Amino acid sequence: MEIKQTMYMEDPDVERTREIYAAREPEIERYLDMRGRVNSWPLRKRESRDIILGYLVSAFEEGRSYTEKEVNELLDRYIVFNDPATVRRVLCDYAYLKRTRDGSRYWRER
Numbered sequence: 384m385e386i387k388q389t390m391y392m393e394d395p396d397v398e399r400t401r402e403i404y405a406a407r408e409p410e411i412e413r414y415l416d417m418r419g420r421v422n423s424w425p426l427r428k429r430e431s432r433d434i435i436l437g438y439l440v441s442a443f444e445e446g447r448s449y450t451e452k453e454v455n456e457l458l459d460r461y462i463v464f465n466d467p468a469t470v471r472r473v474l475c476d477y478a479y480l481k482r483t484r485d486g487s488r489y490w491r492e493r
Contacts, residue, residue: 393418394460396442404438411438422463426473439470440479443491454480454489 401419405411414423414435421439426432442461443449449457451471458467471489474480482489 397460400438400442400461404441408434408437410434414438416463420461420463424464432477436474436477436479440474440491443480445491447490449489451486451489 397419401411401415411434414421414425414431415438416422421435424435426435439458439461442457443454454471455467458470459465462470471480475482475489479491480489481492
């Protein structure tokens with residue numbers, strides 16, 4: 384009987400973000416899969432929400448401006464569910480990301 388292992392490609396940027404963020408907020412591990420992607424979205428509890436959104440925004444460079452497409456592509460690397468638009472909106476709603484009025488540019492201030 385042959386046992387097949389699921390192969391996956393590691394993303395060094397995600398791994399680095401995970402290491403850095405987990406060092407100061409170890410609770411994040413509860414919400415991540417083995418590749419460092421958010422696999423749980425319990426936003427009703429403020430503490431859980433802040434941990435998850437803090438992790439996601441830590442993937443963005445401070446002072447850099449991103450297009451909507453770049454934000455979506457980055458978020459796709461950090462979440463298992465296929466809905467970066469919702470995650471992007473939540474990051475903006477809770478002021479983790481800022482955006483221009485027309486939504487053409489996004490940035491992290493913290």
